[in-house]
Amino acid sequence: MLGVVLAGGKGKRFGDDKLFFRIDGKPLVQHAVERLQSASFIDEVVLVASPDNTRKLRGLGPEVIVDELTIGPIGGVYTALSLGDAFVAAGDMPMIVPEFVDYLIREFGRRGKIVCVPRWSNGYLEPLHAAYSEKFRDFLEKQIKRGDYSLNGAISSADVHYVDIEELPEGWRESFFNVNQKSDLRKLTG
Numbered sequence: 001m002l003g004v005v006l007a008g009g010k011g012k013r014f015g016d017d018k019l020f021f022r023i024d025g026k027p028l029v030q031h032a033v034e035r036l037q038s039a040s041f042i043d044e045v046v047l048v049a050s051p052d053n054t055r056k057l058r059g060l061g062p063e064v065i066v067d068e069l070t071i072g073p074i075g076g077v078y079t080a081l082s083l084g085d086a087f088v089a090a091g092d093m094p095m096i097v098p099e100f101v102d103y104l105i106r107e108f109g110r111r112g113k114i115v116c117v118p119r120w121s122n123g124y125l126e127p128l129h130a131a132y133s134e135k136f137r138d139f140l141e142k143q144i145k146r147g148d149y150s151l152n153g154a155i156s157s158a159d160v161h162y163v164d165i166e167e168l169p170e171g172w173r174e175s176f177f178n179v180n181q182k183s184d185l186r187k188l189t190g
């Protein structure tokens with residue numbers, strides 16, 4: 001399956017160079033790319049970037065697709081699905097667990113639903129760590145045209161397979177960790 005790393009955010013909470021902030025000698029976004037590349041069921045990884053980020057990201061290696069919408073993650077997923085089915089992750093997730101990605105891709109294939117998304121017991125979803133069918137793109141398009149940019153809303157209205165996080169190995173939860181502000185970096189080195 002195609003792996004997609006979203007790299008089109010504003011990084012308002014962190015500062016605009018969030019995805020290029022170096023951790024262990026590598027830009028933050030490179031960690032996400034490499035973690036996805038390590039998953040057995042990921043064939044190729046591409047970056048879906050805002051027009052602003054495109055030029056800088058091209059130096060990293062993976063193909064860069066431009067997200068012309070820049071309306072938030074929903075636009076990134078919409079752009080990604082023009083390439084086919086995809087596992088989508090955020091570029092600010094440096095601790096993605098490849099084994100967990102493989103698990104979700106396997107469940108996506110087995111269940112045959114248009115989205116396979118992790119869910120916490122309080123109902124909170126992890127849509128930037130999920131597998132999507134290209135068929136989900138029509139849902140997104142309709143919703144975006146209505147001016148509704150909620151990715152969670154689109155998922156909730158579709159025929160989805162939810163993976164209950166609390167039933168999985170506890171060690172997989174760090175996969176969702178994402179860097180939103182400078183203080184989050186402390187959790188990485190600790």
Ligand SMILES: Nc1nc2c(ncn2[C@@H]2O[C@H](COP(=O)(O)OP(=O)(O)OP(=O)(O)O)[C@@H](O)[C@H]2O)c(=O)[nH]1
Nearest residue numbers: 007008009010011012013070071072073076090091
């Ligand atoms: N392609 C694309 N990716 C996006 C867009 N908005 C957010 N992202 C990405 O989605 C992921 C999650 O973003 P967040 O951490 O919620 O937000 P952010 O915009 O990076 O940062 P804040 O401005 O602080 O909220 C990151 O990898 C972003 O680069 C968008 O409009 N297009």
Ligand SMILES: [Mg+2]
Nearest residue numbers: 092178179180
């Ligand atoms: Mg984030």
